[in-house]
Structures are given as structure tokens and as C-alpha cells.
Amino acid sequence: MIEVKNLKKSFENEKEEFHAVNGVSFSVEKGEIFGIIGLSGAGKSTLVRCINRLEEPNEGEVLIDGVDILKLSKEELLKERKEIGMIFQSFNLFMQKTVAENISFPLEISKVPKTEIEKRVDELLEFIDLKEKKYSYPAELSGGQKQRVAIARAIATNPKVLLSDEGTSALDPANTESILSLFKKIVTQYKMTIIMITHQMEVAKDICDRIAVMDSGKIIEENTTEELFRNPKNKITRSFIKNLQEDAIEEKLIAEKFKGSVYRLGYGESTYQAPILSRCMKNYDVELSIISGNVNTIGQSSVGHLNIEITGDEAEKEKAIDYLKENGVTVEEIK
Numbered sequence: 597m598i599e600v601k602n603l604k605k606s607f608e609n610e611k612e613e614f615h616a617v618n619g620v621s622f623s624v625e626k627g628e629i630f631g632i633i634g635l636s637g638a639g640k641s642t643l644v645r646c647i648n649r650l651e652e653p654n655e656g657e658v659l660i661d662g663v664d665i666l667k668l669s670k671e672e673l674l675k676e677r678k679e680i681g682m683i684f685q686s687f688n689l690f691m692q693k694t695v696a697e698n699i700s701f702p703l704e705i706s707k708v709p710k711t712e713i714e715k716r717v718d719e720l721l722e723f724i725d726l727k728e729k730k731y732s733y734p735a736e737l738s739g740g741q742k743q744r745v746a747i748a749r750a751i752a753t754n755p756k757v758l759l760s761d762e763g764t765s766a767l768d769p770a771n772t773e774s775i776l777s778l779f780k781k782i783v784t785q786y787k788m789t790i791i792m793i794t795h796q797m798e799v800a801k802d803i804c805d806r807i808a809v810m811d812s813g814k815i816i817e818e819n820t821t822e823e824l825f826r827n828p829k830n831k832i833t834r835s836f837i838k839n840l841q842e843d844a845i846e847e848k849l850i851a852e853k854f855k856g857s858v859y860r861l862g863y864g865e866s867t868y869q870a871p872i873l874s875r876c877m878k879n880y881d882v883e884l885s886i887i888s889g890n891v892n893t894i895g896q897s898s899v900g901h902l903n904i905e906i907t908g909d910e911a912e913k914e915k916a917i918d919y920l921k922e923n924g925v926t927v928e929e930i931k
């Protein structure tokens with residue numbers, strides 16, 4: 597069980613003290629997936645980094661099965677960190693190491709015997725379904741595959757808790773889905789506890805047992821996912837849920853209104869500035885109508901989606917879709 601009590605972390609800005617985490621308390625049971633959702637700047641990353649002391653809190657307690665992480669000496673903390681795995685939005689893999697070497701790293705630090713390391717690495721590769729990439733380098737992997745390796749590395753020492761700091765935010769919907777399934781597998785197979793922070797309600801809603809909403813360094817609402825959706829009390833919570841419902845309404849309207857095939861295109865940093873759609877229309881005998889779309893800035897990168905209707909001959913449509921996919925756009929058929 598993890599208990600966070602009255603956690604505080606402030607930063608000295610030019611003139612005054614800024615309270616990034618301002619008296620946060622919550623507890624998470626073993627085997628639970630606990631989501632912390634909030635807008636940019638709410639203090640989510642700082643909070644989660646205080647849990648494993650990547651950031652030193654000013655005040656409070658972080659108890660993992662009764663052990664207060666904040667009271668540990670540097671040496672004791674190094675040992676206890678084995679109990680806390682963490683993954684990041686940007687994967688943070690060692691680029692000069694192979695997949696197997698990345699996963700071995702925490703085991704080597706923990707002085708696990710070589711033969712045991714080899715066995716554990718193979719077991720983890722099987723678990724994340726990436727056996728064939730054992731000797732590949734991170735640069736040779738897709739974003740989703742990189743995050744699976746980062747997860748294997750984070751859980752290699754069989755920690756009690758896995759912290760995810762926007763672990764799916766850089767991924768397209770299909771890869772997000774596969775990472776969320778992996779989270780579920782970690783909880784059922786290894787009985788770990790997961791604390792995940794996200795700014796996306798659609799990510800939290802399908803997987804979290806309970807969700808806490810954070811704003812200005814405080815938890816402003818906390819409930820089981822079902823209850824939070826049924827009866828959101830705070831304005832910010834309601835706006836997270838409303839956006840989600842608007843997406844669902846939009847998709848229903850699209851299905852009713854448009855005669856042709858409708859697709860949802862997902863694009864990221866490498867694709868959103870390129871004139872892929874206009875080239876697609878030039879190269880193939882199809883018409884593309886934009887229905888709706890958006891761009892979100894996540895950290896340094898921009899990701900977004902476009903809903904489009906494609907009309908034209910079936911064979912041409914297929915070629916156009918292949919062209920989009922070849923150019924790094926994810927294509928999901930809505931109707």
C-alpha cells in the first residue's frame with residue numbers, strides 16, 4: 597500500500613516561493629491503478645517525482661508498505677528505489693545500449709548474478725512481446741516498442757509500484773491501447789500498483805480504478821472512475837469529462853451526416869507540418885473533405901487528429917490510405 601500524506605514541494609522563483617505541490621494526500625491499495633489527471637502546470641510531474649525523490653519534497657510523508665521514503669538516507673534510498681519503477685513520456689532509454697542491455701541495467705546495479713539477469717531479461721522480453729528485438733537499439737524501434745522496453749526496464753527488479761509520467765502521451769491511439777493493456781497485465785500478473793499521471797481523460801477512464809484531479813498543486817477531487825464520471829463535483833473535473841463526451845457526440849454526428857468513408861487521421865511532430873493531404877489528393881483520384889480536427893502541444897511536440905471523409909473509387913481510396921500510412925499518419929476507419 598502507498599500512502600502520501602500532506603506532501604509539499606515549492607520552488608524559489610525570482611521573488612517568491614512557488615508551491616508546485618501544496619499539501620497532497622492520497623493512498624493507493626496494492627494492485628490498484630490510480631490516475632492523477634490535471635492540466636499543464638497543475639503539479640502532476642512534480643508530485644510523482646517526489647514519490648521516488650527524483651525531486652526532494654519540503655514536507656510530508658510517502659509510505660510504501662509502511663516505509664517512509666522521505667526519511668531514508670541516500671544509501672537506504674538507493675536500495676528502496678528498487679521498489680519504485682518509473683516510465684516517462686520520452687521513454688529515456690539508453691540509446692547506445694541494446695534492448696537487452698537496457699533491461700539488464702537495473703539488475704546489474706542491484707548486483708543480480710549474470711545467469712539470473714539473462715533469465716529475467718528473456719522473461720521480460722516475452723512479457724512485453726518483443727523477443728525478436730533483443731539485440732536491436734532503441735533507434736530501430738517504434739515509439740510504442742520503445743515504451744514497452746522502458747516498462748520492462750522499470751519492472752525488471754519487480755518493484756512494488758510503477759510510476760508513469762505521461763507514459764502514453766507521445767503515442768498514437770493503437771500504441772496507447774497496447775501500453776494500457778500492458779499496464780493491466782502488470783497489475784494482474786505481477787500484482788504491482790500503478791500510479792499514472794496524464795492530462796487525457798480518455799486514457800485514465802479505461803484503466804484507472806480511481807482518479808484524482810489535480811489543480812494548482814492540490815487534489816481538488818478524488819473518486820472511483822465510475823463515480824467521478826457519474827457525479828463530477830468540480831468545474832475542472834466536469835470540463836475533462838465534457839471534452840470526452842463531445843468527442844463521442846462528434847463521432848456519432850459524423851456517422852449520421854457523411855455519405856462517404858470517414859477516417860480519423862492521427863499525426864505527430866514529424867507529420868503535422870508536411871503537406872501530406874494535398875499530395876495525397878494530387879497523386880490519387882480521391883476527394884478529401886475535412887470534417888474536424890485539432891492539434892495539441894505535449895511538451896516539446898505537437899500531436900493531433902483530423903476527421904476526414906474520403907470519396908472516390910475503392911482502389912484509389914485504398915492507395916490513398918496506404919500513402920497516408922506510409923507517411924507516418926495513423927488511419928482509423930470511423931465509418
Ligand SMILES: Nc1ncnc2c1ncn2[C@@H]1O[C@H](COP(=O)(O)OP(=O)(O)OP(=O)(O)O)[C@@H](O)[C@H]1O
Nearest residue numbers: 607608616634635636637638639640641642643795
Ligand atoms: N525545477 C523547477 N523550478 C521552478 N519551477 C518549477 C520546477 N519544476 C516545476 N516547476 C513549476 O511547478 C509547476 C508544476 O509543474 P509540473 O511539471 O509538476 O506540472 P504538470 O502538471 O506535470 O504539468 P505538465 O503536464 O505541463 O508537465 C509549474 O508551474 C512549473 O513551472
